[in-house]
Amino acid sequence: MSAPFSSSNPLPFLDLRASTSPLREELIEAVAGVIDSGRFLHGPATAAFEKELAESCGARYAVAVSNGLDALRLTLRAWVQMGLMKWGDEVLVAANTYIASVLAITDAGLTPVLIEPDEQSFNIDPGRIEGAITPRTRAIMEVHLYGLPCRHSEIREIARRHNLLIIEDNAQAIGATEQGVRTGAMGDAAAFSFYPTKNIGALGDAGAVTTDSEELAETVKALANYGSDRRYHNIYQGFNCRMDELQAAMLRVKLRHLDEETAARNEAAAAYTAHIENPLVKLPEVPQGRTHVWHQYVVRVEERERFRKFLADRGVPTDIHYAVPPHLQPCYAGAFPGPYPLTERLANEVVSLPIANLSPSLAKDISLIINQFS
Ligand SMILES: *Cc1c(COP(=O)(O)O)cnc(C)c1O
Numbered sequence: 350m351s352a353p354f355s356s357s358n359p360l361p362f363l364d365l366r367a368s369t370s371p372l373r374e375e376l377i378e379a380v381a382g383v384i385d386s387g388r389f390l391h392g393p394a395t396a397a398f399e400k401e402l403a404e405s406c407g408a409r410y411a412v413a414v415s416n417g418l419d420a421l422r423l424t425l426r427a428w429v430q431m432g433l434m435k436w437g438d439e440v441l442v443a444a445n446t447y448i449a450s451v452l453a454i455t456d457a458g459l460t461p462v463l464i465e466p467d468e469q470s471f472n473i474d475p476g477r478i479e480g481a482i483t484p485r486t487r488a489i490m491e492v493h494l495y496g497l498p499c500r501h502s503e504i505r506e507i508a509r510r511h512n513l514l515i516i517e518d519n520a521q522a523i524g525a526t527e528q529g530v531r532t533g534a535m536g537d538a539a540a541f542s543f544y545p546t547k548n549i550g551a552l553g554d555a556g557a558v559t560t561d562s563e564e565l566a567e568t569v570k571a572l573a574n575y576g577s578d579r580r581y582h583n584i585y586q587g588f589n590c591r592m593d594e595l596q597a598a599m600l601r602v603k604l605r606h607l608d609e610e611t612a613a614r615n616e617a618a619a620a621y622t623a624h625i626e627n628p629l630v631k632l633p634e635v636p637q638g639r640t641h642v643w644h645q646y647v648v649r650v651e652e653r654e655r656f657r658k659f660l661a662d663r664g665v666p667t668d669i670h671y672a673v674p675p676h677l678q679p680c681y682a683g684a685f686p687g688p689y690p691l692t693e694r695l696a697n698e699v700v701s702l703p704i705a706n707l708s709p710s711l712a713k714d715i716s717l718i719i720n721q722f723s
Contacts, residue, residue: 352714354664360703360711362666365545367706368610369552372602376552379598390591394598399557401604402541406523406533408559410566413592414573417520417542420556421453423590424516424538425488427568429457430585433514434487440516441481442490443473444674444685444692450492450518451675453540462486463676465691469634471495471647471699475503479511488514493522493532495670496548496614496644497635501527501535516540519559521644523548524611528638533559543596546705548610548644549603555596613706614643620709621646621702624716629656629723645670649698657700659722665715668701 354360369376383394395413403411414420428434436458442450444463454461462481467474471494478489489508491499501515508515515536522532523541533539543555558569568585571578576587618641622632631649635641647670650656657667674692676685702715 352664352718353711354714356662356664359661359664359666360715362668362703363546363705365550368550372606375602376599379602380595383594383598386594389594392594392597394594394601395592398592398597398601398604401601402533402557403559405604405607406531406539406559408534408539409561410559410563412558412566412569412573413597414556414558414569415590415592416554417518417540417544417547417556418449418453419573419588419590420540420542420558421450421490421516421518422456423569423572423588424540424558424560424565425453425457425459427565427572428488428514429459430568430572431564434459437485438487439483439485440488440490441473441478441486442518443492443494444676444689445471445671445695446490446492446494446518446675447520447671448675448678449520449542450490451681454490459487460485461675461685463685463687463689463692465689466494466695467500468691468695470497470500470636471633471695472497472499473504475500475507478504478507482511482513486511486513488516490516490518491536492518492520493525495633495647496522496525496642497633498522498525498527498532498535498639500636501530505535514538520544520547520556522642524607525642526640534561537562538565543600543603548614548642549600549607551596551603552599553596555592555600557592611642614704615641616709617704617707617712618643618646620712621716624713625719627720627722630719643704645701646704647699647701649695650700651698653698653700656722660715660718663718665718666703669699670701671699672696 517539520542573590576585
């Protein structure tokens with residue numbers, strides 16, 4: 350039987366309607382609740398979402414904010430306000446991350462130090478961390494890229510030895526675990542993004558910070574609200590980075606379906622892993638002791654452009670995460686010493702296959718096409 354898609358009838362890489370339409374009634378009810386409440390900011394939906402998000406990952410506190418970049422930069426700025434780091438201090442981060450991780454560090458007046466990833470996992474290579482630590486190093490940012498947690502237990506040990514804080518960039522890995530601990534509860538703080546394409550997406554922009562530290566939670570909350578700890582009393586020169594009640598109410602609905610979303614992505618990923626057998630295509634690995642939530646299913650192919658065209662000609666769209674690493678972006682021209690040969694090689698070889706809302710049988714159909722690439 351031939352695949353139910355073709356060059357003239359291609360699959361979508363990502364169709365967000367497929368994530369929202371099954372929840373349409375629940376989402377409408379959530380929105381109606383906000384309309385009827387007359388509370389559009391600082392209301393009960395935001396408070397409930399914060400409580401539920403903290404519970405779902407096992408952190409003590411969650412603070413709902415405007416987006417993932419703000420979650421990262423508010424956390425770092427809060428640590429600056431708390432006296433834990435100061436202007437020019439260094440934060441270690443994987444060189445192959447999405448640029449928002451790095452933007453948050455420079456926005457807070459801190460210095461990103463880019464570390465090459467470990468080739469098997471695409472995440473920061475713990476073996477390269479200690480060599481990059483200087484007297485100004487204050488924190489490690491663990492970016493759980495594509496949905497796979499970093500080697501947190503090892504990184505935690507290094508952080509302990511050198512008295513460093515750990516911030517998770519958990520934009521891509523909500524629900525993933527290492528030895529049973531969920532992302533969001535691993536580091537001293539974690540930043541979530543609910544950008545619409547993430548595993549749990551808002552219907553607009555939204556983000557959150559989780560932490561076990563009451564002081565950090567209070568500081569982030571104040572910074573996100575004009576630096577105000579109570580009405581008309583501003584203890585910091587803050588921002589307006591709040592999550593609104595509509596997004597919070599809809600995210601409560603989405604969060605209730607997190608485990609189904611993760612299970613569906615795992616089934617599609619398992620079908621790819623079982624059926625793709627092509628020596629030209631290197632598959633992602635899930636190391637022992639960790640679970641993956643497959644924000645992206647990323648393979649490596651040396652002749653990437655020919656591979657992408659081969660699939661596109663057969664109705665299979667692909668994407669690249671990310672084609673240009675932060676150190677090669679114009680905004681950071683000359684900012685990082687490098688070289689980062691591994692990061693650049695990965696940027697030239699990674700290909701993301703469709704994964705969201707993909708049935709295992711479609712993943713199998715795509716796999717059989719991939720097996721014909723030579
Ligand atoms: C999406 C993303 C962000 C930024 O989140 P926004 O909500 O879009 O601001 C940060 N880091 C990573 C790794 C991301 O994937």
